[in-house]
Amino acid sequence: MTGRPYHHGDLRAVLLAGAERTLAERGPGALSLRELAREAGVSHAAPSRHFRDKTALLDALALSGFERLTERLDAAASESGDTRGGLLAMGRVYVAFALGNAALLDLMYARKHAPDSPGELTAAVGRLLETVLGMIAEGQRAGEVAAGDPESIAFTVASTLHGFAVLNSTTPPEEIDRSLPHIIDVLATGLVPR
Amino acid sequence: MTGRPYHHGDLRAVLLAGAERTLAERGPGALSLRELAREAGVSHAAPSRHFRDKTALLDALALSGFERLTERLDAAASESGDTRGGLLAMGRVYVAFALGNAALLDLMYARKHAPDSPGELTAAVGRLLETVLGMIAEGQRAGEVAAGDPESIAFTVASTLHGFAVLNSTTPPEEIDRSLPHIIDVLATGLVPR
DNA sequence: ACCTGAACACCGTTCAAGT
């Protein structure tokens, strides 16, 4: 069953994995379908069977990025006790993702913003936002989050998490570990004096 | 004095303007030095006199983006009365920039995150953050912003502004006009019940 | 100082043909 003589069998996944590696190690400018094909041991025309064109591969990469990020956020949310702990855990997850996959995170949103962006990407971002919304709604039920439109609150939190992660995707982890709790505290207590 | 026969005189600026136009209209994948040179009416080798390579042009583009965004944030901050009005104005400016220059904004942060990113980009982001910091410090002096480390508070605000703008760079303006004040309110009063 | 023209080593995409 091993040693496929002609059919690769798993080319799509191999191309995606190779693309993610190149993206992380050498940046988006170094991504080449022909090189990915070479590394996979197939002809340069083979990838077209799995991805209509280069942007289709990028979109698939972006989609898998959103799915993994949302998965980890979900896990962080369900593993933590109160709302503050949940926010902290989600912040850590988001920042860790940004640190470990800076180029991928940039690509994820760049592709989402592209005029020919597929609906799957918008839907994937929607699922990410729903994860945050779930945690806020739960916090309101527990009396740990103030009353008010949960969508607005969740969107504020998601914005802060995303912005903080992007603005820190090049910051040393120890420094982030120190600053993240402060950011969560500001978000929790608000700007206006109490 | 007109009708330069050989020297272009303004090639660098023309290339940058063309690049920004292509970026906005056809996305980053359509950016080609050779095409920019063609549009500028020079040979395909001419751009190399002004930009060492393609990433140098992208970096220059990113830098000018950060400078313009910071300029507009500065203006918004100084034109508004209290802290809440300032935050709202800055939020509007940031979102307007994201809506009008989505691909450029993506490029700005992508280049900032690149391993070979020039220090000018980091410095430009620093100036952007300082603009937010200035407004927070002023708010604290006026008693409109709670006491606490101004850096942390400013970073929280900057994160929220950036995140909100990026998450909405594809949202219709009317919807943003409705939702932005709610986001500022959540940021102002905090998540925890008062 | 600034630009040209040719050359080189790459691309992405398409399409007949092979297994």
Place this chain on the structure above:
DNA sequence: ACCTGAACACCGTTCAAGT
């Protein structure tokens, strides 16, 4: 169904040479 090989029209970059 999946892949190859050749072909086409592009790239970015370099470098002698021109003005």
